[in-house]
Amino acid sequence: MTALPRSAPVAVVGAGAMGAGIAQVAAQAGHPVTLFDAAPGAAGKAREGILANVARQVEKGRLPEGAREDVAARLEVAPALEALGGAALVVEAIVERLEVKRQLFAGLEEIVAPDAILASNTSSLSITAIAAGLKHPERVAGLHFFNPAPVMALVEVVAGLASDRRVLDTLSETAREWGKQPVLAKSTPGFIVNRVARPFYAEGLRLLEEGAADAATIDAVVREAGGFRMGPFELMDLIGHDVNFAVTRSVFEAYFHDPRYRPSLTQQELVAAGWYGRKSGRGFYDHAPGAVRPVPATLPAYPAPRAAAVEGDLGPAKPLVALMERAGIAVSRRAGAGVIRLDGASLALSDGRTATARAAGGELEDLVLFDLALDYGTASRIAVAAACQARPEALTQAAGLFQALGKAVSAVRDVPGLIVARTVAMLANEAGEAVLTGVATPADIDRAMTFGVNYPRGPLAWGQDVGPARILRILENLQATYGEDRYRPSALLRHRVAAGQSLHTGMEAEALSL
Incomplete structure (x- = not known):
């Protein structure tokens, strides 16, 4: 596999934020770059913005002296599409409309050399459909950057049905030479990131709708226990609810209304109100100047227990000992089913059932469930939920225990799976389904989710650490509680558990089928 030589001309069609960012990346990597936009003056304005951005990076010491002049020498504006004829690679970054993209590629095919590569930065449209009808569809592939392109490391290289493997390899190596982290995906709705990330938003929204906690508390638990940089509501407000809701609807419709991807009525209402998040000044949070940020619900301080009995294996919560x-x-320590016993409380890690349902058998009196954490040692917050049968002091004793370990404690409604455990199980399941259907390899899926959306761990690696059998049990309990296909476990997860095989490290040999 070889990348395009630095001398190979690159053209970018579309001078919006994404097109300009891609042009900057290619020019900084040393390629001569031509930028074209059908709107008069748009490409010239984008060039000025690129040079100003590079200059700022030089001032901050992130780029060497002379970088602006180097980029300026390599970056030019095309007066017409025909001026792109010498490009070895053309990257399209125009409006997300299939027919417009197809018309553009048909025109490019008449202009560029027979061996030139045509790539689309589409985030949602089928590469197969974009290339359909061209004389040489084998040279068309997806090259999906993430915004802002000069900053974000991930690039999804997307294969349509006709895409030549050599084209995919060249794009992957070129992206790597540009300092990016390329991953290879099959052209399916959402590719990797926009598909696998759906449960992160969907479960947060559903938890809010079920009254598990308010948005600020759910966000705090996801950040401080789950290790994510942002909670789902903070992130949706940043992305924009109009954009996030549109992507969810697109994936839902593309998968023929699979309930796994069902959009949220709550988010639909925000879009209808024009409450898009930061860009409109209001979303789940008030972003007006001087607005007071809501604080997460946190229990007051309670006495620490003097003693605790650990019964059996706590699984991922073993560091609590x-x-x-x-x-x-x-x-x-004594034998048992993975429970921490205090004088007046039984504590157990969530397994996808409610505390009330789990306590109904009578074996766990005064039951309080606690949530999963990425790292119990560093987590600064934990979510807990008490069974309806538990005495009030059970919750205060559980809070006192976790507070003694340096954690803030948020008591949430007794919902199935709590917050982090439920979210991680659904992410791991969706990633497993993507592997099962040949969208990408396990390694590329985990790389995509860490570099593309800054997850603290890849969902498959995280699921492996939690334990595939535990992930399966959480999903089965969620499905039994809700009676919905939304929570159906992937056949790959079932198979791996039955075979005693890994979700991640045991599958490196499985290659993407193209």
């Missing part, structure tokens, strides 16, 4: 001992709590 060392934390309790370090906090001066006397810990005894």
Whole structure:
């Protein structure tokens, strides 16, 4: 596999934010770049913006002296589409309308050399459909950058049905030479990131609708326990609800209304109101100047327990044992089903059932469930929910335990799966389904989610750490509780559990089928 040589001319069609960003990346990498936009003056304005951006990066010490002059020497504006004839690679970044893109590529095919590569930066349209009807559809592929292109590391290289493997390899190596992290995906709705990320938003929205907690509390738990940089509501406000809702609807419709991707009525209402988030000044949060940020619900301080009994294996929550001992709590150990016993409370990690349903058998009196954490040692917050049968002091004892370990405690409604456990299980399941259907390899899926949307761990690697059997159990319990196909476990997950095989590290040999 070889990348395009630095001397190979690159053309970008579309001088909006994405097109300008891609042009900047290619020019900084050393290619001569031509930028074209059908709107008069748009390409020239974009060139000025690119040079100003490069100059700012030089001032901040992020780029070397002379970088602006180097980019200026390589970057030119085309007066017409015909001026792109010498390009070895043309990247399209125009409006997300299939017919407009097809017309553009048909015109480009008549202009560029027979061996030139034609790439689309589409985030949602089928590469197969874009290339259909061309004389040489094999040279068309997706090259999906993330915004802002000069900053974001991920690039999805997307294969349509006719895409030549050599074209895909060249694009992957070229993106790598440009300092990016390329991943290879089959042309399916949402590719990797926009498909696998859907549960992150969907479960947050559903938890809010079910009254599990308010948006600020859910966001805080996802950040401070789950290790995500932003909670779902913060992130949707940043992206824009008009954009996020449109992507969800697009994926839902493209998958023939699969309930896994069903849009939220709550988000639909925000869009109808024009409450798009930061860009409109209001979304789930008030973004007006001087607006007071809501604080997450946090329990007051309670006494720490003197002793705790750990029964059986706590699974992913095993680090709590060392934390309790370090906090001066006397810990005894005995056989059991993974429960922490206090004088007046039984604590257990969520398994997808409600605390009330789990306590109904009578074996776990005064039950309080606690949520999954990315790292119990560093997590600064934990979510807990008490069973309806539990006495009030069970919750205060559970809070006192976690507070003694240095955690803020948010008591949430007794919902199935709590917050982080439910979200991680759904992300791992969606990633597994993408592997099963040949969208991408496990390694590329995890790389896409860490570099593309800054997840603290790839969903498959995270699911493996939690335990595939535990992930499966959470999903089965969610599906049993709700009676919805939305929570159906992937056949790949079932197979891996039955075979005792890994969700991630045991599957490197599985290649993308093109």
